[in-house]
Amino acid sequence: MAWNLRTLVVFGALSLAGPPSIAPAVAQNLTMAVGAPVTSIDPHFHQLSPNNAVAAMIFDRLINTDGQSRMVPGLAESWTAVAPDVWEFKLRRGVRFHNGSEFTAEDVAFTFQRVPNVPNSPSSFAAFVRPMRSVEVVDSHTLRITTNGPYPLLPQDMTNLYILDRETHQGVTTEDFNSGRAAIGTGPYRMINHRMGDRIEFERNDQYFGERPAFARVNYRMITNDSARTAALLAGDVEFIDQVPTADLTRLRSDPRMAMSEVTGLRLIYLSFDHHRNEASPFVTDHEGRPIARNPLRDVRVRRALSMAIDRQAIVERVMEGAGTPSAQFFPPGVFSFIPDFPAARVDAEGARRLLTEAGFPQGFRITLHGPNDRYPNDGRVIQAIGQMWTRLGVRTAVEAQPWTTFVARAGRGEFSSFLIGWGSNPEGSHPLRNLIATPDRERGWGASNRGRYSNREIDQQLEAALREIYDTRREQMLIATQRAAFEDVAIVPLYIQTNIWAMRRNLQHASRTDELTRAQDVRPAAAR
Amino acid sequence: MTVYLLRRIFQSLLVMVAMSLIVFVGVYAVGDPVEILISPDADQMERERAIKALGLDLPLWEQYGVFVWRALQGDLGRSFVYNEPALQLILQKMPATLELAFGSMFISILIGLPLGMYAGLRPDSAGSKVIMAGSILGFSLPTFWVGLMLIMVFAVQLGWLPSTGRGDTAEFLGLQWSFLTGNGLSHILLPAVNLALFKISLVIRLTRSGVRETMLMDYVKFARAKGLSPSRVTFVHVFKNILIPVVTVVGLELGSTIAFSVVTESVFAWPGMGKLIIDSINVLDRPVIVAYLMIIVVMFITINLIVDLLYSALDPRVRLEGKA
Numbered sequence: 001m002a003w004n005l006r007t008l009v010v011f012g013a014l015s016l017a018g019p020p021s022i023a024p025a026v027a028q029n030l031t032m033a034v035g036a037p038v039t040s041i042d043p044h045f046h047q048l049s050p051n052n053a054v055a056a057m058i059f060d061r062l063i064n065t066d067g068q069s070r071m072v073p074g075l076a077e078s079w080t081a082v083a084p085d086v087w088e089f090k091l092r093r094g095v096r097f098h099n100g101s102e103f104t105a106e107d108v109a110f111t112f113q114r115v116p117n118v119p120n121s122p123s124s125f126a127a128f129v130r131p132m133r134s135v136e137v138v139d140s141h142t143l144r145i146t147t148n149g150p151y152p153l154l155p156q157d158m159t160n161l162y163i164l165d166r167e168t169h170q171g172v173t174t175e176d177f178n179s180g181r182a183a184i185g186t187g188p189y190r191m192i193n194h195r196m197g198d199r200i201e202f203e204r205n206d207q208y209f210g211e212r213p214a215f216a217r218v219n220y221r222m223i224t225n226d227s228a229r230t231a232a233l234l235a236g237d238v239e240f241i242d243q244v245p246t247a248d249l250t251r252l253r254s255d256p257r258m259a260m261s262e263v264t265g266l267r268l269i270y271l272s273f274d275h276h277r278n279e280a281s282p283f284v285t286d287h288e289g290r291p292i293a294r295n296p297l298r299d300v301r302v303r304r305a306l307s308m309a310i311d312r313q314a315i316v317e318r319v320m321e322g323a324g325t326p327s328a329q330f331f332p333p334g335v336f337s338f339i340p341d342f343p344a345a346r347v348d349a350e351g352a353r354r355l356l357t358e359a360g361f362p363q364g365f366r367i368t369l370h371g372p373n374d375r376y377p378n379d380g381r382v383i384q385a386i387g388q389m390w391t392r393l394g395v396r397t398a399v400e401a402q403p404w405t406t407f408v409a410r411a412g413r414g415e416f417s418s419f420l421i422g423w424g425s426n427p428e429g430s431h432p433l434r435n436l437i438a439t440p441d442r443e444r445g446w447g448a449s450n451r452g453r454y455s456n457r458e459i460d461q462q463l464e465a466a467l468r469e470i471y472d473t474r475r476e477q478m479l480i481a482t483q484r485a486a487f488e489d490v491a492i493v494p495l496y497i498q499t500n501i502w503a504m505r506r507n508l509q510h511a512s513r514t515d516e517l518t519r520a521q522d523v524r525p526a527a528a529r
Numbered sequence: 530m531t532v533y534l535l536r537r538i539f540q541s542l543l544v545m546v547a548m549s550l551i552v553f554v555g556v557y558a559v560g561d562p563v564e565i566l567i568s569p570d571a572d573q574m575e576r577e578r579a580i581k582a583l584g585l586d587l588p589l590w591e592q593y594g595v596f597v598w599r600a601l602q603g604d605l606g607r608s609f610v611y612n613e614p615a616l617q618l619i620l621q622k623m624p625a626t627l628e629l630a631f632g633s634m635f636i637s638i639l640i641g642l643p644l645g646m647y648a649g650l651r652p653d654s655a656g657s658k659v660i661m662a663g664s665i666l667g668f669s670l671p672t673f674w675v676g677l678m679l680i681m682v683f684a685v686q687l688g689w690l691p692s693t694g695r696g697d698t699a700e701f702l703g704l705q706w707s708f709l710t711g712n713g714l715s716h717i718l719l720p721a722v723n724l725a726l727f728k729i730s731l732v733i734r735l736t737r738s739g740v741r742e743t744m745l746m747d748y749v750k751f752a753r754a755k756g757l758s759p760s761r762v763t764f765v766h767v768f769k770n771i772l773i774p775v776v777t778v779v780g781l782e783l784g785s786t787i788a789f790s791v792v793t794e795s796v797f798a799w800p801g802m803g804k805l806i807i808d809s810i811n812v813l814d815r816p817v818i819v820a821y822l823m824i825i826v827v828m829f830i831t832i833n834l835i836v837d838l839l840y841s842a843l844d845p846r847v848r849l850e851g852k853a
Contacts, residue, residue, distance in 0.1 A: 037808060039610045046610070047568035127575050174612045196611065196621070197808065198800035199697065208740060224808070227677050228693050232798075234852050235684035235692040262779045286544040405813055409560035423569065435570050445572030464603035 027507075027525065030215040032225040033232055034518050035243035037197050043162035043185075044115050046125045049424075054220070056166065057202060059162035059185030060451075062089055062108065063155055067513045067522070068334065069266065069427040071155060075103060075145075075186065076164055084150035085133075086471050089158075089401035091141040095209050098190045105137040110166035117172065127445070128157040152470045156428055188213045188521045197222060202520060213521040220520065233258070233503060240504040242518040246321040246377050252503050259526065263501040263512035264325050265330040267424040268432075269376060271306075271369075271386070272495040273297040274417045276453035278279035283368035283417035287331075287396065296361060303490035305355040309393040310386055311347040316496050319381050326494035329487055330432045332424050332497055335514075336472075337429030339478040342487070344494075352393055364394030370411070371420035373401035377498065383420050386495075411451045420504045422498070423449070424516070429479030433463050437486045454491045541830040548826055549600075552819045553593050561585075562609055562813040583609050596819070605823065606816030610809070615820035619802055622702045625695060626794070626801035630786040632708065632721035634779060643773070644729075645736025650763065652741060660733060667730030676723045676796035683719060691716050693711035693798040720797040724790055728782055735778060739771030777836065784832045787826045 036050040043055035056064075064074035095103040112135055116126035131151045136144040147154060147248050168184050176182035183191040188210065189202035202218040219289040221238060226245040230252070232238045244252065244260070246337055274281045278298065280291035286507040296302045312326035325332060326344040333340075356364060368386050373380035380401040387397035411419055425432045440447030446460075447453075462476040466478035487494070500516050509526040513519075544689035556562070563579050571579070580586050584595065596606060605616045684692035696716030698705035707713025742748060744767065752762050787802075794803035802821065809817040 039613065045612060046566070047571070120607060120609075122579055122583060123568045123571055124575060124578065125573055126578065127570075130574075150545075178613065179613070195800060196613075196618070197805065198798075221798070223693055224804075225795050225798065228680065228796055230797055231677070231680045231685055232692045232694075235688065237684070237692045237694070260571070296548065405560045405565055405811065407566045412561070412564055426570075431570065440573075440574040446573060448572045449558050449569055517718065 015175075028216040029219070030217070030240065030385075030508075030520060030523060031221065031238045032240040032520065032523065033221045033229050033238040033242075035222075035224055035226065035241070036231055037222045037224060038047040038220075040174060040178060041180075041183050041191065042118065042174040043127050043164070044111075044118045045121050045174045045177075047160075049516055049517075053519050054200060055162045055185075055280060056187065056517060057189040057218075057519050057521065058165070058183055058187045058191055060095075060187050060257070061162055062091075062158040062161070063157050065515065067263070067511050069514045071159060075108075076158070079155055081152075082144070082434070082468055085147045085476075087145045087147070087151075087154050089143045089145070090103070091143060092209060093141055095186050095435040096207055097168060097186055098184045098205060099165075099168060101165050101167050102393075103163070103165070103186055104140045105143045107166045108143055108163055109135050109137055110169070111161060111164050114164065114169070115161060126163060128160050131157070139383065147363075150468045150470050152467070152472075152475060153428065156426060156431075187234045189218065210385065211521070214524040215520060218520040223363060224274065230503075236505075237331075240502065240506060240510070240523055242500075242502050242516075244501040244503045246323045249321050249323065249501070255507050259504055259506050259508065261502040261504070261510035261512045263302075263500050263514055265424075265498050265516055266331070266335070266514050267376075267422050267498045267516070268327060268330055269324070269379075269382070269420065269422045270497060271418060271420055271495065272452040273303060273454075273493075274412075274414065275455065275491075276414065276450055281417040282415065285366045287363065287366060289366065292365060296359065296365060299353040299359045300490055301359040302361065305352040305359070306390060306395065307490055307493045308345055308348045308352040308355070309389050309395075310345075310493070310495065311389060311418065312344055312496055313347075315382055315385050319378050319385055320496070322500045323501060325379065325499065327494050327497045329483060329494060330423075330452065331427070332347055332430065332514075335427045337476050337483065338485075339480050342484065347389075351395060356394065364396065364397070366396045367417055368398045368400055369418050369420070370400050370402070370416045372404040373408045375386075375407075376422050379420060382495070383402075383488055414451065414453060419451075420495075421451070427514070429476075429483055430463065430467055433459075433479070433482055437491050438463055452492070456486070456489060456491065459486055459489075459491075537830070537834055538552055541826065544830070545823055545826050548822050549596065550593070552815065552822055553589065553596070555815050556815045556818065558591055560813055562815060565812050566692050605820040608809075608814050608817045610812055610814045610817075615816040616824075619805065619815060619821055619824060622800060622802045622805050624706055625799060626787055626790060626803060628706055628708050629717065629720055629724060629790060629794070629799060629801060630783060633724035633728065633786060634783055636721055637732050638723040638779065640725070641729040641732025642736055645733040646740055646763070646768075649737040649740025649744070652737075661737070662741075664730035664733045667726045667733075668724070668749065672698060672723060672727070672792045673796050675726060676793055679719050679723055680796075690719055692719075695800055720793050723797070724786060724793045728779070728786075731778065731782065732775060735775050736771060739774060740767060741768045743770050745811070780832065780836060784829050784844050787828065 034050060038050045038054050039048060040046050040051055043059050061074045062076040066072050075092050075095060077092050078090045080088055082088045091105055097103060112129050115129050118124060131147045133146045133148050138144055145154060163330040169182060172182040178194060180191055180194055188205055188208040190205050191200060192203050193201035200220040202220060204213055204216045209466060223232055229241050230248045233517060245458045253260060269441055274295060274297050276294045280293060281295040284292055284296060286292055316324040316326055328342055328344045329339050348440045369383050383399050387399040390397040423432055423436060434446050435449045435460060437454060438446035439460050440450050440453060464484040466475050466482060469475040469478055500512060501512050504510060509524055509525045509527050511522040563576060563585060567576060567579050584592060597608060608615050608618055611618060612826050627817035644660050648660045651657050680692045683690045694716060696707050696713040697710040698707045698713055699709035701709060707717055748764055749762060752766050794801045795807055806821045
């Protein structure tokens, strides 16, 4: 066989190009696995992150949110407060639902009517339409919403409501959504198959008004067991997973076939104290095990001492394997109403001891720290670490971790003296303030998750004023001042903000999200590495 | 016979009432479903609305009364989480669990029986010692760990089989089954083996002791003395007689495999009833928990009844009319 120059050139060119199958053939399908089951396709049935993630693939909101949870135009192109209590939304033209029906202002009005009337909902979206006094359809693509008094949070609320079609969704039930018959939105994907608790299959909506998703078909699987989800990724059964367990982080980071996507989220892990008992608190005793007549946790010096004794950096590094950021407040930098110059407290054992002595507990006392053991990553181990740090301070701490199902009911009844819990915020200071810090008040809907029953009239008043302030810059300053006051009074003890982590095959990339939602449109083929 | 049947039905009704009461009181004691299901930022009004919507505002005895009244009309309630009839949810997941249970049964007999025979016929050989030691492992290794190891070895390291999930399905008798497709079979293999491991050991031990006992029986000695070939003695005379206890135990095991394959199903993300029940317990979805346990009670009672009837058919000495 005669080798000549031409053959060599041809072979050389081939070897440079590589086997044809690897070259630009862009994958059309994506298989992803999420850790939390989606319980309903009906976007107004159950307010739950996994459901919202799927809703954000099929449907749209008037105002969508970007990866940093900032508001971006969705079905509304613009929104302005034309009066302190009137918001006007200009809607996007030329948008069609998956079945071809046109999107108009009537559809939005219809959606607002449906939201509070979904039967049997275990957690409805009704709170987002309650501030509305009236909804006026000005023309086919203009909507005016009048609220009960000045209500600056209306646009923020609109980032939670998925818009349905009046023609298509008249009288449909939750089951119609689950079966796929009514799963028709304006979103980037249409649902083509749904097996409850197992998988959902999607097909790209080529008529989508926004950015075109990279993958034509998506298989969205639910693998709730952490190890099984990682294994599925390693085995190549799925190409993308969320909620990467911290135990697997080191392994996945060092695997050359894998890539990670991480962002500091909006979920704060914090400690809460029994604020409402003046007399003895149920899980606080002196060193002989006798109840202490007055509740030491009512004393801000004791609370501060307990906070100062915690080595947040060590917890984040050793227990959380780096998957968190120590924090002294609700938000990471860059979020609306983040408090600048308010760094996470450093450990100060000396100062903490001094404060305890000042408060009249030079010998410390005994306390039981409660927490869940199946809710947040490493929750049980975190409270153990804190228990050791407190014990070193002289506050002998027993640690009791229990399943979330029992824990949350007891915490809600105010049975504990101190406990660990988490909170995922909307990116707006009034959200955590209203729910966690404000005095519980049924009429105003405040303090519903204020399980330690903290109550501070001044903070309530400041919050009330901020909630009436329609101008963002002024409201932000007011919210910063209110949060600062709350944290200086140690209403709660912030520990760290969780990092949201996704892992994927090397040939993919992901636009991370602070709101923890896992959506197919955020995944793309990686640029050549 | 009729008296016996009526009596059994009455007994099962009693068990079902007791079961539903226990679940109602148990869920009530564990926690509040609304606290778990509701969005954390729901305000007090929304919480009250949800409690009412799920019927949890009524006193416990009244909630139970409503449940019994509806159950008598064939309605076991709607899932709090999915807003679909609990019974329908469970029945949808049943084929996945059934095929997994039968698959593992099949594997355990296919592997356990020959190995047990061998170990019984040659108790002193090195091979049977290995088999018996292996069966101890099968008994004692925790299912979830073995499951994860199977995934690590066969899916992650070797890449031979898919790690999780239920693959393609095909329709048969109006239901979706995965054992009818190649892809589905490859998905079912690992979870079925995982579930079978314990049962393989059980079958090995039952078979072995049966063989060893039977080999000493007079009729076997007689058959040998008559000059029958060893294989005829083993496969006809011994085999037939050891089969009866094996089949009984395996049959009863089937019931508990269907009902409690929870661990395997969650490790392999197998969308069956076991995964549904564990998810439901985690969020205190009471209607599903109650309905599931009801179905399981009915299933066990039925299996036991069938076993009893079979016994009396097989062995005339057993009489059903007498004391049940």
